Amino acid sequence: MGCCSSLLRAETHPEKPNHHRLSQQRPSFSLRQGAAAPAMAAAARGGEVPAFAVFSLAELSDATDGFAAANIVSESGEKAPNLVYKGRLSKRQWIAVKKFTKSAWPDSKQFAEEAWGVGKLRHKRLANLIGYCCEGDERLLVAEYMPNDTLAKHLFHWENQTIEWAMRLRVAYHIAEALEYCSNEGRPLYHDLNAYRVLFDKHGNPRLSCFGLMKNSRDGKSYSTNLAYTPPEYLRNGRVTPESVIFSFGTVLLDLLSGKRIPPSQALDMIRIKNIPLLMDSHLEGKFSTEEATTLVDLASQCLQYEPRDRPNTNKLVSILAPLQTKSEVPSHVMLGIQRHEEAPPTPQNPRSAMGEACSRMDLTAIHQILVTTHYRDDEGTNELSFQEWTQQMRDMLDARKRGDFAFRDKDFKTAIDCYTQFVDVGTMVSPTVYARRSLCHLMCDQADAALRDAMQAQCVYPDWPTAFYMQAVALAKLQMHSDATDMLNEAAGLEEKRQKGS
Structure with missing residues (x-):
């Protein structure tokens, strides 16, 4: 992959490279294949989500290490046999991967049709369903994995810090x-909405689990056994209605307000006597707006x-909560107090050097150490200067690079960027190593676009330099362009292999 083609892709939609193509898909639907089209068409709303697919049991077994106990995650607080597994x-x-027993869904056709129905939904606020498996007695659902736990974990079992007020408002919204x-898409029923059904993605954004959108199975209940949180009409007739979902949303609001599980009847008593301070989570330490x-x-x-007809609809929920979003510019992972989850690019096909290993792991600290150690040994032969050029400009230029090197070594990445930019702007001498170092500095400063440009400049100066390709791979991965990142890793490993054979 050349630097020009990479640049073209990076300057269009670096974070959503397939946005235009996906938005042009025409919807069509038929059992087994057709649902992929509307799913892709909706991807413009929900981000780049894989099309809905049918998985084999072997695929899902491999992905979860044989459904190993170590891969069980408590997505919704469920117990065996309806467990959720993390897989790759x-x-x-x-x-x-959510695993059911056959008794939960005895009719395989019904299970498949229900999965296809949920699989047509695509939205950035959902942990979307991306497939299912129905082989023999096996019934499995496959969804996007959310790596940052549940709302229940962050509200009730937090270890580092409680959720700040603005983040609670964001979750509700x-x-x-x-x-x-x-x-609006014709699926208003959601079963057992609670704090375990709210998940946090790799950016810390709250999402609603898609599993609750599946219809009630034969051996399960639409609501948990704790009757205090169950909509009263469900206790009367055992049926879930859109209004029942609103009641459950109200219990989630209570969780967000109080930081603990308070029975709705008890909370309503506090509200009636205007004892709101007692309702609020003491861990907020008063850091919230009384009006909000x-x-x-x-x-x-x-x-x-109590009466379903007296509850608001979903449109009203959104209209009331939207004006409360006062910190929309702050990333969710910052407000949640977590590190943003970075997914490493896939393993390249060719053997990797220490640089390749560091880049595949997205280990910026290791990359920094390698660039410090290798110094400028790969710059030999990239410059031919006249005596006049050397005497007139070289001293100031080399001084700027030297200052940049000291800053780079000391991890003062902003200063290093400034000094290396002075060196580059003179233009008398070109250095692929300077571009590679400045690329890493940009990555350290969370400037992936600038890092990609510098890595491509390093490739233009030294077309067969593996480091230039490796740095592009890391920048592309930071921009969520994982397919291109994989290509770059493979090209870099291939160049290293050729270099080894030629030596």
Whole structure:
């Protein structure tokens, strides 16, 4: 892959390279194959999500290491036999696999049709369903994997810090948007909405699990056995309605307000006597807006009304919560107090050097150490200067590079960028190593676009230099262009292999 083709891709839609193509797909549907088209068409709304597919049991067994106990995740607090497993497909994509017994879905056709129905949904607020498996007695669902735990974990079992107020408002808003989308798409029923069903993706954004959109199975209940949190109409007739979902959303609002599981009846008593301070989570230490808290309490009260007709619809939920989003510019992972999850590019086909290993792991610290150690040995032969050029400009230029090298060694990456830029701007001497070092500095400063440009410049100066390709691979992976990152890793490993054979 040449630097020009990479540059063209990077300057269009680096984070969503297939956005235009996906948005042009025409919807069509037929059992087994047709659902992929509407799923892809909706990907423009939900990000780049794989098309819905049918998986083999062997694929999912390999992905989960034979459904190993070590890969069980508590996505919804469920117990055996309906467990959720973390897995990884051959293309290195992380997945969540929910395993049912045959008795849960005795009719394989019904299971497949229900999975296809949920699989047509695609939205950025959902942990989307991407496939299923129905072989013999096996019934499995496959969804996007959310690596940052559940709302229940962050609210009730937090280890580092509690969720700040603005993030709680964001969770409420995002889940309301998810419910509104599902309702507008003709799937308004959601089974047992609770804090375990709210998941956090690799960016820390809250998403609603798609598993709750599946219809009630034969051996399961639509709601947990704790009757205190069950909609009253479900206790009367055992049926889930859109209004039942609103009641459950109200219990999630109570969780967000209080930081603990409070029975709705008890919470409503506090609200009626205006004892709202007692309802609020003490771990917030008063760091919240009283006006916003009052709005959220009022909305929870509306959702928890005994008569279903007295509860708001999903459109009203969104309209009330939207104005409360006052910190929309702050990334979710920052507010949640977690590191942004980075997914390493897939393993290249060719053997890797230490540089290749570091880049495949996205280990920027190791890359830095390698670039410091190798110094400028790969720059030999890239410059031919006249005596006049040397005497007139070289001293200031080399001084700028020297200062950049000291800053780079000391991990003062912003200063290194400034000094290396002075060196580059003079233009008398070109150095692929300077471009590679400045590329890493940009990565350290979370400037993946600039890092990619520098790595491509290094390739243009030294077309067969593996390091230039490796640095492009890391930058592309940071831009979520994982397929291109894999290509770059393979090209770099191939160049290293040729170099070894030629030596």
